[in-house]
Amino acid sequence: MKFTIDRIDHVVLTCSDIGLTADWYERVLGMEREEFGADKRIALRFGAQKLNLHQVGSDVGPQAAKAQASALDICFITALGMEDVVSHLAEQDVAVVEGPAPKIGALGAMRSVYCRDPDGNLVEISSYLEG
Structure with a gap:
Protein backbone atom coordinates (compact mmCIF):
# COMPACT_ATOMS: atom_id res chain seq x y z
CA MET A 1 0.00 0.00 0.00
CA LYS A 2 1.28 3.44 -0.97
CA PHE A 3 0.87 6.23 1.60
CA THR A 4 -0.83 9.33 0.13
CA ILE A 5 -2.31 12.60 1.36
CA ASP A 6 -5.83 13.55 0.29
CA ARG A 7 -6.16 17.21 1.36
CA ILE A 8 -5.32 19.83 3.97
CA ASP A 9 -7.73 19.80 6.90
CA HIS A 10 -6.47 22.81 8.85
CA VAL A 11 -3.50 25.12 9.18
CA VAL A 12 -2.31 26.63 12.47
CA LEU A 13 -1.76 30.37 12.33
CA THR A 14 0.39 31.81 15.11
CA CYS A 15 -0.64 35.39 15.81
CA SER A 16 0.27 38.20 18.16
CA ASP A 17 -3.38 39.08 18.90
CA ILE A 18 -5.97 36.34 18.36
CA GLY A 19 -8.94 38.72 18.56
CA LEU A 20 -7.50 41.16 16.03
CA THR A 21 -6.54 38.32 13.68
CA ALA A 22 -9.94 36.60 13.94
CA ASP A 23 -11.72 39.90 13.31
CA TRP A 24 -9.58 40.58 10.20
CA TYR A 25 -10.16 37.14 8.65
CA GLU A 26 -13.90 37.39 9.37
CA ARG A 27 -14.22 40.92 7.96
CA VAL A 28 -11.83 40.73 5.01
CA LEU A 29 -12.11 37.08 3.91
CA GLY A 30 -15.57 36.18 5.21
CA MET A 31 -14.42 33.31 7.42
CA GLU A 32 -16.58 32.09 10.28
CA ARG A 33 -15.18 32.17 13.83
CA GLU A 34 -15.75 29.19 16.10
CA GLU A 35 -14.63 28.16 19.57
CA PHE A 36 -13.55 24.59 20.16
CA GLY A 37 -12.12 22.39 22.87
CA ALA A 38 -12.39 22.65 26.63
CA ASP A 39 -10.04 25.66 26.62
CA LYS A 40 -12.22 27.56 24.09
CA ARG A 41 -9.59 27.87 21.37
CA ILE A 42 -10.45 29.97 18.32
CA ALA A 43 -10.65 28.71 14.75
CA LEU A 44 -11.76 30.27 11.49
CA ARG A 45 -13.84 28.07 9.16
CA PHE A 46 -14.05 28.40 5.39
CA GLY A 47 -15.31 25.73 3.03
CA ALA A 48 -14.23 22.32 4.34
CA GLN A 49 -11.10 23.69 6.05
CA LYS A 50 -10.17 25.88 8.97
CA LEU A 51 -7.39 27.97 10.47
CA ASN A 52 -6.66 27.26 14.13
CA LEU A 53 -5.31 30.37 15.86
CA HIS A 54 -2.47 30.12 18.37
CA GLN A 55 -1.26 33.02 20.49
CA VAL A 56 2.47 33.79 20.27
CA GLY A 57 4.15 32.39 23.36
CA SER A 58 1.27 30.10 24.33
CA ASP A 59 2.02 26.51 25.17
CA VAL A 60 -0.63 24.77 23.07
CA GLY A 61 1.60 21.84 22.08
CA PRO A 62 2.56 20.21 19.96
CA GLN A 63 3.47 23.11 17.73
CA ALA A 64 6.10 24.25 15.26
CA ALA A 90 -10.22 48.70 -0.84
CA GLU A 91 -13.59 48.87 0.96
CA GLN A 92 -11.96 47.14 3.95
CA ASP A 93 -8.91 49.49 3.88
CA VAL A 94 -6.60 46.58 3.08
CA ALA A 95 -3.67 47.50 0.83
CA VAL A 96 -2.91 45.34 -2.20
CA VAL A 97 0.76 44.31 -2.13
CA GLU A 98 0.75 42.91 -5.68
CA GLY A 99 -1.71 42.02 -8.40
CA PRO A 100 -3.90 41.13 -9.96
CA ALA A 101 -1.25 39.00 -11.61
CA PRO A 102 -1.15 35.66 -13.46
CA LYS A 103 0.12 32.80 -11.28
CA ILE A 104 0.23 29.01 -11.33
CA GLY A 105 -1.64 27.17 -8.58
CA ALA A 106 -2.19 23.53 -7.71
CA LEU A 107 -4.77 23.19 -10.50
CA GLY A 108 -3.08 25.35 -13.12
CA ALA A 109 -3.34 28.95 -14.30
CA MET A 110 -5.00 31.48 -12.01
CA ARG A 111 -4.96 35.19 -11.20
CA SER A 112 -3.92 36.43 -7.77
CA VAL A 113 -4.00 39.48 -5.53
CA TYR A 114 -1.70 39.71 -2.49
CA CYS A 115 -2.28 41.53 0.80
CA ARG A 116 -1.11 41.22 4.41
CA ASP A 117 -3.01 40.28 7.56
CA PRO A 118 -2.50 42.18 10.87
CA ASP A 119 0.69 40.22 11.67
CA GLY A 120 2.18 40.75 8.21
CA ASN A 121 1.52 37.24 6.89
CA LEU A 122 1.28 37.23 3.10
CA VAL A 123 -2.28 36.39 2.02
CA GLU A 124 -2.81 35.47 -1.62
CA ILE A 125 -6.39 35.52 -2.91
CA SER A 126 -6.75 33.73 -6.24
CA SER A 127 -9.29 32.67 -8.81
CA TYR A 128 -9.11 29.96 -11.43
CA LEU A 129 -12.02 31.63 -13.26
CA GLU A 130 -9.64 34.10 -14.85
CA GLY A 131 -6.70 31.69 -15.29
Whole structure:
Protein backbone atom coordinates (compact mmCIF):
# COMPACT_ATOMS: atom_id res chain seq x y z
CA MET A 1 0.00 0.00 0.00
CA LYS A 2 1.28 3.44 -0.97
CA PHE A 3 0.87 6.23 1.60
CA THR A 4 -0.83 9.33 0.13
CA ILE A 5 -2.31 12.60 1.36
CA ASP A 6 -5.83 13.55 0.29
CA ARG A 7 -6.16 17.21 1.36
CA ILE A 8 -5.32 19.83 3.97
CA ASP A 9 -7.73 19.80 6.90
CA HIS A 10 -6.47 22.81 8.85
CA VAL A 11 -3.50 25.12 9.18
CA VAL A 12 -2.31 26.63 12.47
CA LEU A 13 -1.76 30.37 12.33
CA THR A 14 0.39 31.81 15.11
CA CYS A 15 -0.64 35.39 15.81
CA SER A 16 0.27 38.20 18.16
CA ASP A 17 -3.38 39.08 18.90
CA ILE A 18 -5.97 36.34 18.36
CA GLY A 19 -8.94 38.72 18.56
CA LEU A 20 -7.50 41.16 16.03
CA THR A 21 -6.54 38.32 13.68
CA ALA A 22 -9.94 36.60 13.94
CA ASP A 23 -11.72 39.90 13.31
CA TRP A 24 -9.58 40.58 10.20
CA TYR A 25 -10.16 37.14 8.65
CA GLU A 26 -13.90 37.39 9.37
CA ARG A 27 -14.22 40.92 7.96
CA VAL A 28 -11.83 40.73 5.01
CA LEU A 29 -12.11 37.08 3.91
CA GLY A 30 -15.57 36.18 5.21
CA MET A 31 -14.42 33.31 7.42
CA GLU A 32 -16.58 32.09 10.28
CA ARG A 33 -15.18 32.17 13.83
CA GLU A 34 -15.75 29.19 16.10
CA GLU A 35 -14.63 28.16 19.57
CA PHE A 36 -13.55 24.59 20.16
CA GLY A 37 -12.12 22.39 22.87
CA ALA A 38 -12.39 22.65 26.63
CA ASP A 39 -10.04 25.66 26.62
CA LYS A 40 -12.22 27.56 24.09
CA ARG A 41 -9.59 27.87 21.37
CA ILE A 42 -10.45 29.97 18.32
CA ALA A 43 -10.65 28.71 14.75
CA LEU A 44 -11.76 30.27 11.49
CA ARG A 45 -13.84 28.07 9.16
CA PHE A 46 -14.05 28.40 5.39
CA GLY A 47 -15.31 25.73 3.03
CA ALA A 48 -14.23 22.32 4.34
CA GLN A 49 -11.10 23.69 6.05
CA LYS A 50 -10.17 25.88 8.97
CA LEU A 51 -7.39 27.97 10.47
CA ASN A 52 -6.66 27.26 14.13
CA LEU A 53 -5.31 30.37 15.86
CA HIS A 54 -2.47 30.12 18.37
CA GLN A 55 -1.26 33.02 20.49
CA VAL A 56 2.47 33.79 20.27
CA GLY A 57 4.15 32.39 23.36
CA SER A 58 1.27 30.10 24.33
CA ASP A 59 2.02 26.51 25.17
CA VAL A 60 -0.63 24.77 23.07
CA GLY A 61 1.60 21.84 22.08
CA PRO A 62 2.56 20.21 19.96
CA GLN A 63 3.47 23.11 17.73
CA ALA A 64 6.10 24.25 15.26
CA ALA A 65 9.61 24.33 16.70
CA LYS A 66 9.83 28.10 16.15
CA ALA A 67 6.18 29.18 16.11
CA GLN A 68 5.95 32.91 15.46
CA ALA A 69 3.66 35.50 13.95
CA SER A 70 4.33 36.75 10.41
CA ALA A 71 5.89 33.52 9.13
CA LEU A 72 3.09 32.34 6.83
CA ASP A 73 2.44 32.73 3.10
CA ILE A 74 -0.97 31.25 2.25
CA CYS A 75 -3.21 31.16 -0.81
CA PHE A 76 -7.00 31.12 -0.66
CA ILE A 77 -9.22 30.41 -3.68
CA THR A 78 -12.34 32.48 -4.35
CA ALA A 79 -15.11 32.24 -6.93
CA LEU A 80 -14.96 36.01 -7.41
CA GLY A 81 -13.03 37.77 -10.15
CA MET A 82 -9.95 39.73 -9.17
CA GLU A 83 -11.54 43.14 -9.83
CA ASP A 84 -14.21 42.28 -7.23
CA VAL A 85 -11.48 41.17 -4.81
CA VAL A 86 -9.53 44.40 -5.31
CA SER A 87 -12.71 46.45 -4.76
CA HIS A 88 -13.56 44.53 -1.59
CA LEU A 89 -10.04 44.94 -0.18
CA ALA A 90 -10.22 48.70 -0.84
CA GLU A 91 -13.59 48.87 0.96
CA GLN A 92 -11.96 47.14 3.95
CA ASP A 93 -8.91 49.49 3.88
CA VAL A 94 -6.60 46.58 3.08
CA ALA A 95 -3.67 47.50 0.83
CA VAL A 96 -2.91 45.34 -2.20
CA VAL A 97 0.76 44.31 -2.13
CA GLU A 98 0.75 42.91 -5.68
CA GLY A 99 -1.71 42.02 -8.40
CA PRO A 100 -3.90 41.13 -9.96
CA ALA A 101 -1.25 39.00 -11.61
CA PRO A 102 -1.15 35.66 -13.46
CA LYS A 103 0.12 32.80 -11.28
CA ILE A 104 0.23 29.01 -11.33
CA GLY A 105 -1.64 27.17 -8.58
CA ALA A 106 -2.19 23.53 -7.71
CA LEU A 107 -4.77 23.19 -10.50
CA GLY A 108 -3.08 25.35 -13.12
CA ALA A 109 -3.34 28.95 -14.30
CA MET A 110 -5.00 31.48 -12.01
CA ARG A 111 -4.96 35.19 -11.20
CA SER A 112 -3.92 36.43 -7.77
CA VAL A 113 -4.00 39.48 -5.53
CA TYR A 114 -1.70 39.71 -2.49
CA CYS A 115 -2.28 41.53 0.80
CA ARG A 116 -1.11 41.22 4.41
CA ASP A 117 -3.01 40.28 7.56
CA PRO A 118 -2.50 42.18 10.87
CA ASP A 119 0.69 40.22 11.67
CA GLY A 120 2.18 40.75 8.21
CA ASN A 121 1.52 37.24 6.89
CA LEU A 122 1.28 37.23 3.10
CA VAL A 123 -2.28 36.39 2.02
CA GLU A 124 -2.81 35.47 -1.62
CA ILE A 125 -6.39 35.52 -2.91
CA SER A 126 -6.75 33.73 -6.24
CA SER A 127 -9.29 32.67 -8.81
CA TYR A 128 -9.11 29.96 -11.43
CA LEU A 129 -12.02 31.63 -13.26
CA GLU A 130 -9.64 34.10 -14.85
CA GLY A 131 -6.70 31.69 -15.29
